[in-house]
Amino acid sequence: MKRKALAIFLIVFGCGSVSTAVFAHHGASRWDTDAWGTITGTVKEFDWQNPHPLLLLDVKNDKGDVETWAVEFHPPNVMSRGVGWNHSTFKPGDQVTIYGHPEKKSVPIVNGMKSLRPVKVTMPGGQVVTVDPPGY
Amino acid sequence: MNEGVCRMKWFALRPVLAAAAGLVLLLGLLPRLAPELRAARPQAPASTPDLTGIWSPPRTPKGFLPYNFSPEAPPPMQLWAAKRCELVGCGTGPLGRANDDNMDPYLTSCAPYGIPRLMNHVGPFEILQGKNRVLMLFETGNAMRQIWMDGRGHPEDLDPSWMGHAIGHWEGATLVVDTIGLTDKSWLDTAGHPHSDALHVVERIRRVDHDTLENTLTFDDPKTYTKPWTSTIIYKLRPDWSLKEDIACEDKILMDLKAKKAKVYPFQPYPMNFPVEAIPLPDVANAK
Numbered sequence: 527m528k529r530k531a532l533a534i535f536l537i538v539f540g541c542g543s544v545s546t547a548v549f550a551h552h553g554a555s556r557w558d559t560d561a562w563g564t565i566t567g568t569v570k571e572f573d574w575q576n577p578h579p580l581l582l583l584d585v586k587n588d589k590g591d592v593e594t595w596a597v598e599f600h601p602p603n604v605m606s607r608g609v610g611w612n613h614s615t616f617k618p619g620d621q622v623t624i625y626g627h628p629e630k631k632s633v634p635i636v637n638g639m640k641s642l643r644p645v646k647v648t649m650p651g652g653q654v655v656t657v658d659p660p661g662y
Numbered sequence: 663m664n665e666g667v668c669r670m671k672w673f674a675l676r677p678v679l680a681a682a683a684g685l686v687l688l689l690g691l692l693p694r695l696a697p698e699l700r701a702a703r704p705q706a707p708a709s710t711p712d713l714t715g716i717w718s719p720p721r722t723p724k725g726f727l728p729y730n731f732s733p734e735a736p737p738p739m740q741l742w743a744a745k746r747c748e749l750v751g752c753g754t755g756p757l758g759r760a761n762d763d764n765m766d767p768y769l770t771s772c773a774p775y776g777i778p779r780l781m782n783h784v785g786p787f788e789i790l791q792g793k794n795r796v797l798m799l800f801e802t803g804n805a806m807r808q809i810w811m812d813g814r815g816h817p818e819d820l821d822p823s824w825m826g827h828a829i830g831h832w833e834g835a836t837l838v839v840d841t842i843g844l845t846d847k848s849w850l851d852t853a854g855h856p857h858s859d860a861l862h863v864v865e866r867i868r869r870v871d872h873d874t875l876e877n878t879l880t881f882d883d884p885k886t887y888t889k890p891w892t893s894t895i896i897y898k899l900r901p902d903w904s905l906k907e908d909i910a911c912e913d914k915i916l917m918d919l920k921a922k923k924a925k926v927y928p929f930q931p932y933p934m935n936f937p938v939e940a941i942p943l944p945d946v947a948n949a950k
Contacts, residue, residue: 575912576911606906
């Protein structure tokens with residue numbers, strides 16, 4: 527991938543209007559729902575599994591180092607009915623942008639991977655999909 | 663071929679054509695005249711109400727319906743139940759979930775949801791009506807509930823189970839389901855309300871309109887609650903849906919299989935895909 531990876535923008539807004547927290551498996555209190563962040567990177571792996579599909583995304587940080595982010599979505603059946611995703615929605619090498627809520631600063635980083643609770647996803651084809659709420 | 667022969671043949675065939683047309687007409691009308699003749703599917707007789715179909719709670723602007731059987735006020739709890747509810751944070755989490763989901767038997771230990779929790783969950787369920795049973799197939803955990811409709815009672819000295827023992831009967835258009843024999847290891851609902859093995863659930867399920875099912879549940883559990891209390895849940899018909907596979911803790915299963923790959927899958931001729939990393943729960947409780 528010669529394409530220069532985009533930087534990470536973590537923009538903190540004072541508003542907290544989103545109340546559709548679901549991701550309870552890994553603790554709803556993990557996320558800073560007052561804050562918004564965007565990551566763009568290359569798909570390393572996509573695991574279509576219950577209870578949460580897991581997307582590993584290689585993202586370049588502002589120092590130019592690649593960091594792997596772990597992004598989890600609503601359960602497979604919800605994503606399937608809501609937005610028509612399946613196990614081959616993302617393939618290694620795809621370019622993806624995720625817009626969502628970052629973790630609270632107080633939450634320890636798990637397995638060395640940062641995370642984001644996704645709200646909108648810019649797909650490899652360029653279309654923007656709202657994944658929270660997931661449409662049904 | 664001359665015209666005379668053709669005309670003669672047509673005349674000769676006329677009674678046959680008329681009979682065929684009559685038969686087609688009769689076959690077309692027959693199902694309307696006698697609905698029981700249409701019974702290609704193994705459904706209940708026409709005289710019993712039809713609740714078959716795939717149902718799930720509707721989505722609201724705030725998310726799915728409540729997860730909480732008592733969203734307005736706490737149910738009338740015994741002291742121990744109130745203490746546990748305070749610790750769990752019954753209904754105080756997002757969308758009426760428990761606040762401390764690390765105490766959820768499903769999330770911590772992959773325990774089944776069980777009854778009655780499954781009746782108040784986002785996952786769809788399908789109702790099938792047989793001759794002696796009504797079946798509920800739940801997508802969540804791919805659980806199955808059988809409701810005996812043949813007039814039997816509850817057995818003596820039931821073994822506690824996650825789905826319990828359910829018997830039912832019709833009161834007009836309402837399916838009345840009586841369930842006991844439930845394990846105290848399950849939660850009553852996703853809000854985290856507790857229950858004991860003495861829980862007795864009576865459900866009154868009826869079709870409010872073609873697309874809407876209403877379930878009024880009465881919980882009688884004197885070990886946990888000071889008096890019986892009720893809750894009403896609405897489900898919407900999902901005519902275009904089908905039930906999907908739903909394996910609890912599939913992520914943990916895949917991690918376990920990955921660790922045992924060499925033992926479980928010898929002679930595997932092609933590389934197997936497993937998730938690269940387990941994502942354990944962060945220590946949110948101790949985070950400031």
